[in-house]
Amino acid sequence: MFLKPSNNNNPIHYFCGHSLGLQPFKTQELIVSELNKWANSGVEGHFEEPKPWFSYHHTAKKGLAKLCGAKEAEVNANSSLSSNIHNLFATFYKPTKDKFKILTEDISFSSDNFAVQTQVQFHGYHPDSAIVYLKHNEKYCFSTEYILQQIETHREELELIWLSGVNFLSGQVLDIEKITKCAEKYKIKVGLDLAHAIGNISMQLHNWGVDFAVWCSYKYLNAGPGSTGGYFVHEKNFPKSLNPQLKSQNPQLTTILGGWWGHNEETRFQTGLTFDPVNNADAWLHSNANVLSLAALRASLDIFLSEDIERLLEKSKEMTLYAFNKLKSSNKIRILTPENQRGNMISTQVLNEDKSLISKLKEQNILVDWREPGIMRFSFCPLYNEEAEWKHFINLLSEIL
Numbered sequence: 001m002f003l004k005p006s007n008n009n010n011p012i013h014y015f016c017g018h019s020l021g022l023q024p025f026k027t028q029e030l031i032v033s034e035l036n037k038w039a040n041s042g043v044e045g046h047f048e049e050p051k052p053w054f055s056y057h058h059t060a061k062k063g064l065a066k067l068c069g070a071k072e073a074e075v076n077a078n079s080s081l082s083s084n085i086h087n088l089f090a091t092f093y094k095p096t097k098d099k100f101k102i103l104t105e106d107i108s109f110s111s112d113n114f115a116v117q118t119q120v121q122f123h124g125y126h127p128d129s130a131i132v133y134l135k136h137n138e139k140y141c142f143s144t145e146y147i148l149q150q151i152e153t154h155r156e157e158l159e160l161i162w163l164s165g166v167n168f169l170s171g172q173v174l175d176i177e178k179i180t181k182c183a184e185k186y187k188i189k190v191g192l193d194l195a196h197a198i199g200n201i202s203m204q205l206h207n208w209g210v211d212f213a214v215w216c217s218y219k220y221l222n223a224g225p226g227s228t229g230g231y232f233v234h235e236k237n238f239p240k241s242l243n244p245q246l247k248s249q250n251p252q253l254t255t256i257l258g259g260w261w262g263h264n265e266e267t268r269f270q271t272g273l274t275f276d277p278v279n280n281a282d283a284w285l286h287s288n289a290n291v292l293s294l295a296a297l298r299a300s301l302d303i304f305l306s307e308d309i310e311r312l313l314e315k316s317k318e319m320t321l322y323a324f325n326k327l328k329s330s331n332k333i334r335i336l337t338p339e340n341q342r343g344n345m346i347s348t349q350v351l352n353e354d355k356s357l358i359s360k361l362k363e364q365n366i367l368v369d370w371r372e373p374g375i376m377r378f379s380f381c382p383l384y385n386e387e388a389e390w391k392h393f394i395n396l397l398s399e400i401l
């Protein structure tokens with residue numbers, strides 16, 4: 001189902017799906033088909049069947065909804081992860097004199113950290129007073145009890161909780177359900193970065209009551225470098241419910257920063273109108289869709305749609321358990337990822353930050369990655385990592401160690 005990288009005709013054993021997923025066989029065909037439509041029909045392609053570009057973004061909804069545990073109306077693919085953070089914060093981070101703080105991890109991806117810092121500054125606050133950082137433990141993780149206790153402690157001032165579903169460094173899967181239920185009690189909104197979670201772990205964003213989430217599609221979604229991002233907005237936050245609530249506080253407030261693709265389809269091409277957002281997650285779309293990128297995403301989502309997610313999760317558990325059992329007693333590396341809060345990725349801290357381990361693996365055509373300080377990360381993708389190769393990799397790694 002996927003094209004595998006190679007080195008002088010020797011297959012590369014690829015364990016970097018957490019960074020960039022592999023290319024499905026069908027990707028080129030689906031992109032070329034849109035290129036052909038463009039070549040043959042020009043602008044008419046916007047309304048030409050099959051799959052007119054005008055509504056091409058809808059092709060991603062079914063697959064994304066399945067992976068997020070959401071309704072199709074609650075998800076979409078558009079723009080990029082970091083831009084979607086700002087787009088959705090514009091709606092969900094509405095600080096007031098008393099409630100203005102954001103709770104987030106002290107070790108999160110740089111772009112998230114910059115987004116949170118500049119969001120509070122944008123609203124006139126200082127990051128030192130407006131951001132409550134959760135402090136990581138010695139394994140770069142955060143216990144659920146500690147997170148819940150921090151929510152309790154700061155509940156009066158928290159406007160928003162912003163967390164990663166799966167931490168990019170440690171691979172820890174957070175207990176989103178428990179965190180969201182606790183936040184809900186105090187009417188604190190919850191937003192998530194799912195870059196490392198979507199296509200990796202099982203999620204029920206709708207039932208858990210998460211307010212909003214964003215992701216990129218080049219990791220476990222296999223849509224190619226820099227491919228279009230995506231987001232989730234819970235139906236409780238759709239414009240028709242959100243707008244009256246906010247407007248009753250202040251009639252001048254807007255809930256959504258508008259663009260033509262978020263506006264009512266019937267009048268999208270007219271000018272001189274007042275913004276009339278579609279009453280679902282599409283309201284947060286700004287621009288017309290990047291069709292070539294969405295074609296690549298479709299190729300991968302079609303695979304997820306044809307798969308039994310529970311079976312994929314079982315396979316993932318089997319692979320990571322094998323790795324845990326082989327590596328956990330090593331005195332050359334220590335596993336950072338908690339065994340009972342793991343997805344496809346395992347993070348290990350290498351003693352003395354000895355990066356030669358990566359080169360030794362690369363000489364054997366095994367690709368993993370490295371993040372400072374001395375952290376080797378590898379992931380097992382049930383869609384394309386085969387038993388012979390993942391066993392070979394773990395056995396070899398344990399021999400080298």
Ligand SMILES: Cc1ncc(COP(=O)(O)O)c(C=O)c1O
Binds near residue numbers: 080081168196216
């Ligand atoms: C956890 C996480 N958040 C944010 C980003 C930034 O993504 P983008 O460049 O698509 O905005 C990445 C990129 O790898 C990431 O891993």
